[in-house]
Structures are given as structure tokens and as C-alpha cells.
Amino acid sequence: MTSPLIKRCLAVSIISLMGLGPVVLFVGVAQASYKATPYQTSRKNAGTPNSTMVKKNSDGVIIAYGNSSITYRAPSAALVTLGDALFQQNCASCHGTQANGVPANGTAGAFPDLVGLGPATINFWVDSGRMPAANPRSIEAIRRVPRLTHHQALAVSAWVNSLSPSYPDIPYPHLKNANVADGAALFALNCASCHTIEGDGDALAMSTFSPSLRKIPSIEVAEAIRTGPANMPRFTGNLSDAQVNDIVKYVTTEIQHPNNPGGFGLGGLGPVAEGFVGLAFGVGILALAGFWVGERDD
Amino acid sequence: MTDEHRTPVSLSGLSSNDPRLQPAARHPELVERVISVCFIVGTLCLAGFGACYWIDAQPWKLGATLGAGLLFLGIGIVAWGKYLMPRGPFVEERHTLANSDADRQAFAAAIVERGGSVVQRRKLLGGLLGGGMGIFGVVVMFPLLRSLGPLPKRTLQHTDWRSGSYVVDQSGRRVEVGDLAVGSIETVFPEGTENSDRGQAVDQTVLIRVSNEAFTTMKGRETWAPHGYVAYSKVCTHLGCPVGLYEQELQLLVCPCHQSMFNVTNGAVPQFGPAPRPLPQLPLYVDSSGFLRSQSDYHQAVGPGFWERS
Amino acid sequence: MSDVINTQRAKKQALGPYGRVGKSLDELDDRLGLARGGRTFMDKIFPDHWSFMLGEIALYSFVIIMVTGVFLTFYFIPSSALVTYHGSYLPLDGQKVTQAFSSTVNISFAVRGGLLMRQMHHWSCDIFVGAIVVHMARVFFTGAFRKPRELNWTIGLTLLILAIGNGFFGYSLPDDLVSGTGIRIAYSIMESIPFVGTYMAFFIFGGNFPGTSTIPRFFILHVLILPLVILGLLGAHLFLLVRQKHTQFPGRGRTEKNVVGSPMFPVFMAKTTGFLFIVSGITALLGAFAQVNPIWQFGPYDAARISYAVQPDWYMGFLDGALRIFPSWSFMAFGHTIPLEVTIPAVIFPGIIFNIAYLWPMLERKFTKDNEIHHLLDRPSDRPKRTAAGVTVLVMLSMLHIASSTDVIANFFHLSLNAVLWGMRILTVILPIVAYPLTYKLCKELQGVRGAGKRKTPNIVSRTAEGAYVATPTPAYGEDVGHELEATPVPAYIESEPEEPLESGVRTVDR
Incomplete structure (x- = not known):
């Protein structure tokens, strides 16, 4: 015994299900159509020590460079041995024993090749807790409590860098020399379009996210700006060290x-x-x- | 209270000892005490507001004292009305708003007959006056409307990019071919407009450097992206927000307002979201001194759609 | 000595039985003839029901908006002229900003009590529009818009639109990054109208975006023209309320021919004055503890800058949501473009919604052929079709409103933004379709269980001489009677479901 109302409901739900089908299909297609493009950007030509203050060790290797805004320091060569051990233990299962992105039983291209990325990049990923990744197959590594200490992260970056020395080195911003007002303006132009003007981060295209900036230490902010981790564009060539320093100051004071x-x-x-x-x-x-x-009414 | 006393009565002509004129509260003295406490606390809070203002306290102290003061006074006043005033219920007759048929007819007759006789007998005058008022109404719209702003003409179809315009950043520095690292993005303008309102709003362009030195977004644009420098209008084709969000692994430009996603690799064709058209691409070239310059203006109108856009 | 006393007594007697007040009232009546009308006004009865206070929230929020707004106009400079900010907020020091922005930052930091006033102004606006919407929903679902109150419904709806519009203008005035983006979007929406769009945009905004006329024009609209219109319509709204007398819910002693409740003076006056204080108190507390629109963090507007996660104030949210989820259909042919992806969600859709709302009293009269005058309100469940229609529209608007924060939802639950957007597209279509029959059914069920929540009364079972058992229900408890609302008697052809003859003691619920 069905009343007209039930019939109508049934009709409506069937129609809406028929409408839903293609929609779900479309979602699937939209999701599936995402694949890595052949235009993956390389990070191998990062900013080199072009500044005036360059410090070399006795072997003539550059160990620090920079200016009054940011000093870039290479991780100490003494850490290489420790870094090798840590890498083989924590990272090699995906990135391969030679850090070239080829695991023992895998093929090239499955995981990123780390050789020549520069100490700042490696240090950022390890020190922010994104690496070793919680789920190596996910689109995005999520920031979490780091598994390695600062010292160990430095060691890993020292070892990877020793394979093929490159730049940028790890940036140490001098916040005392920064101008917070310039930082605010630069933040609004360059950073707010992803991280929001209050620095809270948000959901971006597909399943990617811009992280909140509320608790990021200053070195990591500078590293991210200079190296452009994951989907973040790199700000090299369009921001001077002084400008990066201003932004770091604004983030670590007014945003945080x-x-x-x-x-x-x-x-x-x-x-x-x-x-x-x-x-x-x-x-x-x-x-x-x-x-x-x-x-x-009582 | 008995049932009988809950029947609503008219307020006028009620004897003063009627139970409906008694306070609604069961213990009026207690309520009175509570209300007086409310008033005292409220008054103290408001005095505190005055003090806070005097010493220029933080805004939250000003607001807290003002808000608490008003709130306590309000609660007291409402309680006074609710519990200590005649409990009722009272009733008031509702008179029909409509008048008697005779009144209505007299009113209608006054308008129709009297008015009709005046206008119908002087049709010419009525017509002339009506025409005059109509023309006045139209004419008066001219200054009201036309003075408000300039005519659009073709200003929406063009930007200030010209053949040979230097590409500069917001500080006016010319962009050289070696400047940007791969994966970098920069907001650029044609030289000379970087500080003007129109430059910011209309000419803004995103300059992205991709790894492929011989990068082509689509057929017919082989020369537009020298050394992997590709430039798109930063004005979203949906509603004109600046498309400043670049995801370099996905190679997507995303509009932060309504999340339209444009694929950088194939000419900024919208891949998702409400935007209907690709972002126009700016043809670039590198001059002999290594500066980036534009080959011409955009080939389409930038920004959101409008009727005159072809 | 006795002379003095005598004179005083004589004076008192000369003043009459009501003393100085009475004397002054007499003088007033001599000149204005107020006595009879005043008496009627003092005796005017207002029905007591909590839902009748919703409109008062709106009214008193408007009072707060006016007071705080007047304060703000003393310090706000409506100009797009550029100045260099040198104030107490260091991250803006030395930046080139417009005078509008700089003066708003100064109100927040340099004017004593300025930030509190700004925040109260903003909060009371959010509350104002919210209270109007809730009040309007009350009026709709209880049928208070029916004859003779159609005109007041129209005025109220116009007030809602004006409130939303004026809210948008006010939100735009500080010329900060977020509001500037809002103006940009409004400009593009204007531009999208076929044939006249570009001209309208150029005339209203004084040229191509951004121009320098926007702030001064929005200012005069925001502080003078729209408030005047709102005040006038508010006066008309209240005048009609007094003239037509308030509606009331059916109940003991309440008929179409009377109003039952509390008298204007003193009960209603005390309660409503107290409520004004409560509304201002809550608004002040919100202004004290909840930071709203921190424009100093947003920074000045610059057409090339943008922040992610920019949403308009809540009352514009449904428009933003509609713009987000509408597919990218654009009409491009014959050398012309009609940006349907903007025109439909932002111009045509709200146009349809508000026009249906304007026409609803007429439509309902036409469909139900109910031309009677109604002063008793409906219970929503007694009018299932109207209630279902209202819920459908509210569900759709709510889904659109939620759709304006797809990014926030995706971020909060860590979902794919694209999937959330598709989810909202589907829900916005499906949920209203589901809401109608669901509400309809729910109303029908509610009609069946009239008296739910009341205490059950015992049945007295007795045996007749023939041996049959008869159950007689005892009368309801005293306190439970009289709270029961009876449906307003209306002509039989309304909600004309075929009524089956009821067997005694058997309730039938439409399945």
C-alpha cells in the first residue's frame, strides 16, 4: 500500500540517484586526472653564495655566506658519518642507500632523488618532522613531531650534501635587522594567497594543504621561502635576503x-x-x- | 490562582483588588531583593566603565564593564516587569479595520467621480502635464546617471602591456632572464604602471619559471615563454580576484576566492571550479640585454566576463 | 504658619488629584489632544510569546548600530587618498595606505573606546541581520504574513535586503585587503549583467576598477541614504504593527477578535526597555571578548594582493557559496559574452528567491483561495505545505552558506578541496529535494500527536451491566489544559486533504 507521497519520494530519489551517478563519475575522473606532470620543477639551481661575506674553511670549501640579513651555514663536515648512519636507518628504505630515489628493490622515479638538493631543503623536511614520512604514499607529507633531533637533522643534511655539494645552505636570519612593516607588505603580496593573511593555512587544490604558520621556527620559515618545499613555489630571485628576513620577522612576531x-x-x-x-x-x-x-504565562 | 482568574479581562474598569493586578511572582519580596542586587551590581559595573574609560584601560575591560552593567540593569528591569507588575492576562478588543460600506463608497466616489470629472473634461491638459512630467523624469535621470562615471568605451578590452613593455616587479625593478629560479613565481607589471591603481588591478601578471627551457603552452604560442618564463594575467576570469596561488608540483594556479584551478602547462585552461575561460597568456621575449619584455598586449580581454567582451 | 500650610494645601488642590504630572498632561492635552489616544496606547495589549521578541532583537540591534555608528563617523575619513601610516600599530608603519584604512586603524588603536565601538558596531550588524532572518522565519512559518499583514511582510523583506546591502557597504568602508576583495567581486557581478552591466559598473563605481569614488560613495550610502530609508521603513513597519495590532497564537480566551497579553504601560514597557539593555549588554560583551574584523592584520587593499580563505560577512555567504559551486557555464557567441557562471548564481538566483518571498502572500492566497483576515497564528505543523516550502528554501540557502567555506571545511576535516566542493554541489541540490517531503511528513506526524509531552491521564475502566468493559479517559490535568493550542479555524478548502470519517478513539495519520 503506497500513497502518492511515497511514490513521489521514490521518483525523486531515483531521479536524484540518476543525477548522482554521472556526478560521482565526474568526481572520480576529476580526481584521477591528477597525475604528476612532466614539468616537475627541479630544485637544483638554487641561490648560490653570490654575496660578499663568504667564509671558507682551510680546504677552500665554502662553509658560510650571507649578509647582515641572513647567514647561510653549511652543516659541519664532522657530522657526515653520523648522518650516513641515520640516513641508512631512517630514509634509505624509500630514497635508496645512495639518496638517489631508487630503493633496493624499486625503480627510479618512485621516490624523490635527493642528491644535489642542498642542505636547507634536506634540513627543512627532516627538521619539520615531515620526513621520515608517516605515510610515504600520500600526496603530501604532513608536519608532525620530528623523529630526529635538530642535531640529527643537520647530520642527515650534511651527509646528503656531501654526495654532491650544492646550495642553499641552512639560512640563519638576523631578525634584529629586519623591518616588520616591510615584512607585512611582502607577506600580503607573496604568502597570504596560500597561507591566509592571518597565517593559518588552508586546504588548497586536490588534497594539498598550506600549513599553519603559527608555530614554525624562524629557520624553517626562511628555508621554506628559499627552497619551496612540495607545492610551495620557491622565492629565489624575486626576494632579496633582506626581504626574506623581513617576512620571517613578521611571521615569527605578528603572525605567531x-x-x-x-x-x-x-x-x-x-x-x-x-x-x-x-x-x-x-x-x-x-x-x-x-x-x-x-x-x-504562569 | 484559580482557573477563573486566568480568563483574560479588559484592563479598564478592573477593581484594584482584582487578582490580575497582583504581581506575578509568588514571593514578591524575594524577587524585589534579587532585582535590587541586579541594579546595584549593574550600577557598579557602569561606574567601573567610567573609571576604565578615565584611565584608558584596554578595550576588553571597557566592553566587559559596559556589557555587564547594561546586562544587569536589563535583567533587573525585565524581572521587574515580568514578576512584580500586574500578572494579567488582559484582553483588548480587536476592531475590524475595514469601514462600513457607506464610508467606503463615499471615499471611492470622492476620488473617482470628483477626480474623473476634472480630468476627463480636460483631457488635453492631463495629457500635456503627463507628457511633461514623463519627459522631466527621463531628463532628470541624465545628470543623475551619466555624471556618475565615464563610459566604458574599450577600456575593459585592453591592458597597458604594449609591444616591448619591460616586465617589472612591484618595486619597479626590471626582471632579467637569470633572475627567477625554477619554481619561482612573481607578480609583475608593465614598466610605469607598477604603482598605479589601474596597473595593480588590470595589468597585474604572474610570471612563473618552469624547468623546461623550451616550454610551449599550446600550439601557436611557441615563442611566448622564453627560457621557461611563462606569464599569465593575474586577474581571474571568474570574478577578477588575483590568482596568486601557485602550486608548483601540481602546476596549478588557484584563485583564492572561489578555487578555480588553472593548469599552467597547457595555457591556464581551467581544470576545476567556476572559472569559464583560461587566463590570458602574455607573450614574452628576451631582449639583447637579457631583460624580459612583452611581445604585445594580451590577445583577449583580461578578467571576468562582460557583455561587450568578444 | 497655618497660613502656609493652607496655601500649600490649596495649591495641591488646585493641581487636581494627579498632582504635577496630571497638570502637565492637562496642559499637553489642551494643545495636542492626547488624552484619549494616550490612554488607549497605555492600555494597548501586547501578546506574550517568546517568538515575538525576535523582531525586537533586530530593532534594538539597529539602535545600537545607530549609536555606535554615529561615534564612528566622527573619526572615519571616507577618502581613497593615499597617506603614509605612522601610528601605533608598528607592522603598518611607513606603508602607503588610503585615508579610509588609516583612519579605521586609528579608530581601533588611537581613539579611546574606539575599538570597542567598532566591534560593537560590527557585531550588532551581524546580530541585526541574523535577528531579521529569524524573525522573518517566525512570521513565515506561523502565517503572520497573511491578510491583512501582506504590506508589512513586504516592508520587512525590503528591510532585510537593505540591511544586507548596508552591511556590505559598511564592511567595504575600511578599505582593507578582505573587504577590497569583496568590492572587486561585487564589481565583477555588476559587470556580468547582460547589455547594461559594464555601464552600471562604471556608473556605480565611477569608472574601471578600482577607481577612487567607491569609498566616498559607499560612505554616503552607508551613513545617510540607506539608514534614512531603513528608519522610514522601520517606522512604517512599527506603525502598521500598532495599527493592525499584534497577532497571537490561539489558546484560552484568544480569538480572532481580541488580543490577550500584557498592557503597554507598565508591563510591556518594562520588559521591552529591559530587553533593549540586555541586547546592548550582550553586544558590548561580544565587542569586548570576541575580536571581529581585525583590519590591521589584513593590511590595506591593493588589487594585486589577496588572502586565501576570504569569505564575506555571514549574510552574504549564500551568494559567495552559490558563486563557488556553480559550474563554469559561460555563453560566448556573436561577439558577446554572458557570464552565466556569475549572472545566474549572483543575480538571477537571489532575484528569484527574493521575488518569490515578495510574492508569497499573494501566491498563498491564490493557491488556498483563503481571502479571510487572520489574526490568530498557525502552528507550523498545521500548514505542512507552507512549512515544507519554507524549510526547503532555508535548507538550500544554508547549504549555499556552508558552501562558501568549502576551504575551511576541507582544511578542518583534512579532505580534498575538490571533493568537498563536489559534495556541496550535490548536497545543495539533493538536500532541499529531500527536505520538502521530510518536513511535510514530519508536520503530518506532529498533527497526529497533538498533546505530546503532556502528562498521560488515567482511564477509568468500568463494566456495564451487560458485561462490556468501557474505558473512559479522565479529564486532563489542570495545568496542562489551556496550553494546548487549537488550530485557527480556516475555510475548509485550505490544505484540502480528503478527510476520512474518524472512528471514535482512533487517530489516523496520513501515511
């Missing part, structure tokens, strides 16, 4: 410690959180108050 003079910062979600608070707390509480005010 905003002095919200107007009360709680509402998680930096912007108008979404504001609307939620306005409706749930504002209208909601007032409607409850209205419930008390309006009822007079």
Missing part, C-alpha cells in the same frame, strides 16, 4: 604572537568564525533571553 586587542582572535578563521559567533552566541543567546523576557 598577534596582540589581539579586540578580544579572542576566533581562531583566525575570519568571517566564517565571526558569522558563527554572531549567530550562535549573539542571536542565540538573545533568543534565549527573549524566551525568558517574552514568556509570561
Whole structure:
């Protein structure tokens, strides 16, 4: 015994299911159509020590370069042995024993080739806890508590760099010399389009995410700007060391410690959180108050 | 209270000892005490607001004292009205708004007959006046509308990129061919417009360097991207937001406003999202001194769609 | 001595039984003839129901908006002229910003109490529009818009549109990065209208984007023209309310011919004044503890800059969501472009929604052929079709509103942005379709269980002389009676479901 209403409901759901089918298919296609393009950018021509202050060791190898804004330091050569051991233990299962992206039983191209990427890149990935990856097959490695200490991360980058020395070295920004106002303007032009103007990060295309900047130490900020990890574009050639230093200063002061003079910062979600608070707390509480005010029926 | 006393009555002519005029509260003295506490606390808070203002305290202290003060006073006043005032319920008659048929007819007659006799007998005058007012209405719109802004003409179809325009960044520095590392992105302008409103809004262009030195986005654009430098209009073809979000592994330009995704490798064809058209590509060349310059203006109008756009 | 007393007594007697107040009222009545009308007004009855306070939230929010807004106009400079900021907020020091932006930052940091006023202004605007929407939903679902109140429904709807518009203008005034992006989008939406779009955009914004006329024009619209129109319409709204008297829910002693509740003076006056204080108190507390629109963090607008995750204020969210999820259909032919991907979601769709809302009282009258005058309200479940239609529209708008934060959702639950967007596309279509029959069914069920939540009464079972058992229900408990609302009697052809004759004691629910 079916009433017309049930029949109508059935018809509607069948029609909507028929509409849903192609839609789901389309989603699948849209998701599947993502594959690595042949235009993968290489990171092998990073900024070289072109600045005036270059420091070499007794063998004539550059161990530090930079200027009053950022000093780039190569990890100490003494760490190479330790780094080798750590790499074989933690990284070689994917990146191969020679760090060339070819695991023992695999083929080339399955995992990134690390040779010649420069110490800053390696240090960023290991020190931010993204490597060793929680799930090596995921599109994106997620920031988490680092498995290796700062010292060990330096050692790994020292060993990888020893295979084919390259740049950039690990940047140490001199925040005292930075101009936070210039940093704010540069941040708005270069960084806010992904990380949001409040530095909270957000979901980007496909399953990629821009991370929150709220707890990133200054060295990692500078490393990320200079090396462009994963989907982040690299800012080399368009930002001077002084400008990078300004941005790092703005991120580590105003973004990470905003002095919200107007009360709680509402998680930096912007108008979404504001609307939620306005409706749930504002209208909601007032409607409850209205419930008390309006009822007079005892 | 008995059932009988809950029947609503009219307020006028109620005897003063009627139970409906008694306070609604069961213990009025207690309520009175609570209300007076509310008033005292509220007054103290408002005095605190004055003090906070005087010493220029932080905004949250100002707001907290003001808000608490108003809230306590409000709660007190409402409680006063709700619990200590005549409990009712009272009733008021609702009179029909409509008037009697005679009144209605008299009103309609006044308008139709009197007005009709005046206008119908002087049709010419009515027509002339109506025409005059109509023309006045149209004419008066001219200054109101036309003075508001310039005509669009063809300003939306063109940008300030010319044949040979130098590519400069926001500080006005000319971009050289060795400047950008692979995987870098920069917002650039035609030289001379980098500080103007129009330059920022219309001419803004993203310059991306990809690893492929002989990079071609599509057929017919073989010379447009010298040394892997590819330039697209930064104005989204959906609603005009700056497409500043570049994901270098996915090779996607994403619009931060409504998440349209443009594929950098094949001429910024929209791959996902609401944008209907590719971002126009700017043809570039490298001059003999190694500076990046534009071959010409964009070949299509940049930015969102509009009627005159071909 | 006794002379003095006598004079005082004589004076008192000369003043009449109501003393100085009475005397002043007499003088007033001599000149204005207020006594009878005033008395009627003091005796005016307002029905007591919590849902009748929702409109008051809106009214009092508007009062707060006016007061705080006047404060802000003293310090805000509506100009796009560029100045170099040298104020107390260091990250902006030395930046070239517009005067509008610089003065707003100064209100926040340099003017004493300025930040509180700014935040209260913004919060009360969010609450204002929210309360209007909730109030409107109440009016819709209870049928308060029916004859004779169609005109007031129209005015109220116009007020909602004006409030949204003025909210947008105000949001745009500080010329910060986020609001500037909003203006850019508004410009593009204007441009998308076929035939006249570019001209409209050029005339309204004074030329090609961004131009320098936007801020001054939005300012005068925001602080003078729209508030005047809103004030006028608000006056008309309240006048009609007083003239037509308030609706009420059916109940004991309440009929189409009376109003039951509390008198204007003193009960309603005390409650409503107290409520004004409560609304301002809550708004001030929000302004104190919840930071809203921190424009100093956003920085000044610059057409080449953009922040991710920019959403408009909540009341524009449904438009933004519609723009996000609408597919990229564009019409390009014959040398012309109609950007359907913008025109349909941002111009045609809201046009349809608001026009249906405007026409709804007429449409309902036409379909139900109910031309009666109604002062008693409906319970939503008694009018399942109307309720279902309203819920459908609300669900659709809510889904669009949620769709305006696809990125936030994707980030929060760590999902693919593309998948979330597709999910919202599907839900926005499917959920309203599901909502209608679901609501309809729910209303029908609710009609069947009238009295749910009340205490059950015992049945007295007795045996007749013939040996048959008869169960007689005892009467309901005293406190439970009278709360039960009876449906307003309406002509029989409304909701004309074929009624089956009821067997006694058997309730039938439409399946």
C-alpha cells in the first residue's frame, strides 16, 4: 500500500540517484586526472653564495655566506658519518642507500632523488618532522613531531650534501635587522594567497594543504621561502635576503604572537568564525533571553 | 490562582483588588531583593566603565564593564516587569479595520467621480502635464546617471602591456632572464604602471619559471615563454580576484576566492571550479640585454566576463 | 504658619488629584489632544510569546548600530587618498595606505573606546541581520504574513535586503585587503549583467576598477541614504504593527477578535526597555571578548594582493557559496559574452528567491483561495505545505552558506578541496529535494500527536451491566489544559486533504 507521497519520494530519489551517478563519475575522473606532470620543477639551481661575506674553511670549501640579513651555514663536515648512519636507518628504505630515489628493490622515479638538493631543503623536511614520512604514499607529507633531533637533522643534511655539494645552505636570519612593516607588505603580496593573511593555512587544490604558520621556527620559515618545499613555489630571485628576513620577522612576531586587542582572535578563521559567533552566541543567546523576557504565562 | 482568574479581562474598569493586578511572582519580596542586587551590581559595573574609560584601560575591560552593567540593569528591569507588575492576562478588543460600506463608497466616489470629472473634461491638459512630467523624469535621470562615471568605451578590452613593455616587479625593478629560479613565481607589471591603481588591478601578471627551457603552452604560442618564463594575467576570469596561488608540483594556479584551478602547462585552461575561460597568456621575449619584455598586449580581454567582451 | 500650610494645601488642590504630572498632561492635552489616544496606547495589549521578541532583537540591534555608528563617523575619513601610516600599530608603519584604512586603524588603536565601538558596531550588524532572518522565519512559518499583514511582510523583506546591502557597504568602508576583495567581486557581478552591466559598473563605481569614488560613495550610502530609508521603513513597519495590532497564537480566551497579553504601560514597557539593555549588554560583551574584523592584520587593499580563505560577512555567504559551486557555464557567441557562471548564481538566483518571498502572500492566497483576515497564528505543523516550502528554501540557502567555506571545511576535516566542493554541489541540490517531503511528513506526524509531552491521564475502566468493559479517559490535568493550542479555524478548502470519517478513539495519520 503506497500513497502518492511515497511514490513521489521514490521518483525523486531515483531521479536524484540518476543525477548522482554521472556526478560521482565526474568526481572520480576529476580526481584521477591528477597525475604528476612532466614539468616537475627541479630544485637544483638554487641561490648560490653570490654575496660578499663568504667564509671558507682551510680546504677552500665554502662553509658560510650571507649578509647582515641572513647567514647561510653549511652543516659541519664532522657530522657526515653520523648522518650516513641515520640516513641508512631512517630514509634509505624509500630514497635508496645512495639518496638517489631508487630503493633496493624499486625503480627510479618512485621516490624523490635527493642528491644535489642542498642542505636547507634536506634540513627543512627532516627538521619539520615531515620526513621520515608517516605515510610515504600520500600526496603530501604532513608536519608532525620530528623523529630526529635538530642535531640529527643537520647530520642527515650534511651527509646528503656531501654526495654532491650544492646550495642553499641552512639560512640563519638576523631578525634584529629586519623591518616588520616591510615584512607585512611582502607577506600580503607573496604568502597570504596560500597561507591566509592571518597565517593559518588552508586546504588548497586536490588534497594539498598550506600549513599553519603559527608555530614554525624562524629557520624553517626562511628555508621554506628559499627552497619551496612540495607545492610551495620557491622565492629565489624575486626576494632579496633582506626581504626574506623581513617576512620571517613578521611571521615569527605578528603572525605567531598577534596582540589581539579586540578580544579572542576566533581562531583566525575570519568571517566564517565571526558569522558563527554572531549567530550562535549573539542571536542565540538573545533568543534565549527573549524566551525568558517574552514568556509570561504562569 | 484559580482557573477563573486566568480568563483574560479588559484592563479598564478592573477593581484594584482584582487578582490580575497582583504581581506575578509568588514571593514578591524575594524577587524585589534579587532585582535590587541586579541594579546595584549593574550600577557598579557602569561606574567601573567610567573609571576604565578615565584611565584608558584596554578595550576588553571597557566592553566587559559596559556589557555587564547594561546586562544587569536589563535583567533587573525585565524581572521587574515580568514578576512584580500586574500578572494579567488582559484582553483588548480587536476592531475590524475595514469601514462600513457607506464610508467606503463615499471615499471611492470622492476620488473617482470628483477626480474623473476634472480630468476627463480636460483631457488635453492631463495629457500635456503627463507628457511633461514623463519627459522631466527621463531628463532628470541624465545628470543623475551619466555624471556618475565615464563610459566604458574599450577600456575593459585592453591592458597597458604594449609591444616591448619591460616586465617589472612591484618595486619597479626590471626582471632579467637569470633572475627567477625554477619554481619561482612573481607578480609583475608593465614598466610605469607598477604603482598605479589601474596597473595593480588590470595589468597585474604572474610570471612563473618552469624547468623546461623550451616550454610551449599550446600550439601557436611557441615563442611566448622564453627560457621557461611563462606569464599569465593575474586577474581571474571568474570574478577578477588575483590568482596568486601557485602550486608548483601540481602546476596549478588557484584563485583564492572561489578555487578555480588553472593548469599552467597547457595555457591556464581551467581544470576545476567556476572559472569559464583560461587566463590570458602574455607573450614574452628576451631582449639583447637579457631583460624580459612583452611581445604585445594580451590577445583577449583580461578578467571576468562582460557583455561587450568578444 | 497655618497660613502656609493652607496655601500649600490649596495649591495641591488646585493641581487636581494627579498632582504635577496630571497638570502637565492637562496642559499637553489642551494643545495636542492626547488624552484619549494616550490612554488607549497605555492600555494597548501586547501578546506574550517568546517568538515575538525576535523582531525586537533586530530593532534594538539597529539602535545600537545607530549609536555606535554615529561615534564612528566622527573619526572615519571616507577618502581613497593615499597617506603614509605612522601610528601605533608598528607592522603598518611607513606603508602607503588610503585615508579610509588609516583612519579605521586609528579608530581601533588611537581613539579611546574606539575599538570597542567598532566591534560593537560590527557585531550588532551581524546580530541585526541574523535577528531579521529569524524573525522573518517566525512570521513565515506561523502565517503572520497573511491578510491583512501582506504590506508589512513586504516592508520587512525590503528591510532585510537593505540591511544586507548596508552591511556590505559598511564592511567595504575600511578599505582593507578582505573587504577590497569583496568590492572587486561585487564589481565583477555588476559587470556580468547582460547589455547594461559594464555601464552600471562604471556608473556605480565611477569608472574601471578600482577607481577612487567607491569609498566616498559607499560612505554616503552607508551613513545617510540607506539608514534614512531603513528608519522610514522601520517606522512604517512599527506603525502598521500598532495599527493592525499584534497577532497571537490561539489558546484560552484568544480569538480572532481580541488580543490577550500584557498592557503597554507598565508591563510591556518594562520588559521591552529591559530587553533593549540586555541586547546592548550582550553586544558590548561580544565587542569586548570576541575580536571581529581585525583590519590591521589584513593590511590595506591593493588589487594585486589577496588572502586565501576570504569569505564575506555571514549574510552574504549564500551568494559567495552559490558563486563557488556553480559550474563554469559561460555563453560566448556573436561577439558577446554572458557570464552565466556569475549572472545566474549572483543575480538571477537571489532575484528569484527574493521575488518569490515578495510574492508569497499573494501566491498563498491564490493557491488556498483563503481571502479571510487572520489574526490568530498557525502552528507550523498545521500548514505542512507552507512549512515544507519554507524549510526547503532555508535548507538550500544554508547549504549555499556552508558552501562558501568549502576551504575551511576541507582544511578542518583534512579532505580534498575538490571533493568537498563536489559534495556541496550535490548536497545543495539533493538536500532541499529531500527536505520538502521530510518536513511535510514530519508536520503530518506532529498533527497526529497533538498533546505530546503532556502528562498521560488515567482511564477509568468500568463494566456495564451487560458485561462490556468501557474505558473512559479522565479529564486532563489542570495545568496542562489551556496550553494546548487549537488550530485557527480556516475555510475548509485550505490544505484540502480528503478527510476520512474518524472512528471514535482512533487517530489516523496520513501515511
